[in-house]
Amino acid sequence: MPKRVDHARRRAHIADALVRLAAREGLHAVTMRGVAAEAEVSVRLVQYYFESKGKLMHAALERLEEQSHQRWSARLAGMRRPVTTRAFVDAFLAEALPTDGPSRDFHLVWTSYATLAMTDPELAAQPFVAGPDRLERRLAEALRRAQDDGALGPGRDARSEAALLLALGHGLGTSVLVGQRTPEAARTILRAHLDQLFAAPDVTSAPGDARKA
Structure with a gap:
């Protein structure tokens, strides 16, 4: 009986x-052959699953x-219930x-991909902003x-505010990556x-308000 192949794996x-x-050599230095050697598979197998380097890079993102998201979910799972919106965002x-290591690799590959996409039409054609768009919508809903x-x-x-949070997080992440701050x-x-974002709004009782002390 033929061996069943787990294609997703x-x-x-x-x-x-x-x-x-x-993460080791820089995204600009990545080649299909180099990825095949790192994965210890044939170049043909890499090409079978990914038609181009652009599609392979997008799959990696x-x-x-x-x-x-799995690590984020694990953080949330370890928090006391109910999880406040502030705790969720934090x-x-x-x-x-x-x-x-994992979060550094994520930030490094993402920023490298965004930089390369500015001058590489194949990378720019990939919907690489879909991930940030999903995060922005999720934060906005929260x-x-x-x-x-x-x-x-x-x-x-x-x-x-959700867009600002993402921009602030990405910017500070880059500053950590390059050693500007800890x-x-x-x-x-x-x-x-x-x-500042979650500061209790000022509420001034109107004259005659029964709740006024």
Whole structure:
């Protein structure tokens, strides 16, 4: 009986090999042959699963995104219930910072891919912004719920605040990656922003209000 092949596992194995190679030598130096050698498979097998280097790189980004979400979920699972919106966002920002091997590889490969896509039509044609768009929508939904619960000021635009959180996280992550600041310093900045974002809105009782002391 022919051996059953787990194609999803093979694709993940090859994508993981690209990430290791890119983290070690830089994404610009990655070739299909180099990925095949790293994965200890034939070039033909890599080409069978990924028609081009651009598609292989995009698959690696999706793999990194999936792993990052798993780590984010693990952080949330370890928190006391119910998880507040602030804790939800804080867990995401903590995971997004390059503080260990997996998160460093994610940030490095993503920023490298974005840079290469500026001048490489094949990479630019890949829908590589789909991941950030999904994150932005998820954060925006969480912030809208926080507004409904009164934890976020009604005057704030949830979608704009979500975009700002992503931009702040990515920027600070890059500053950690290049050694401009420590992960602890970046976390301090992020938490200071969250203090402002989730500060209790000022409520002034109107004259004659029965709740006024």
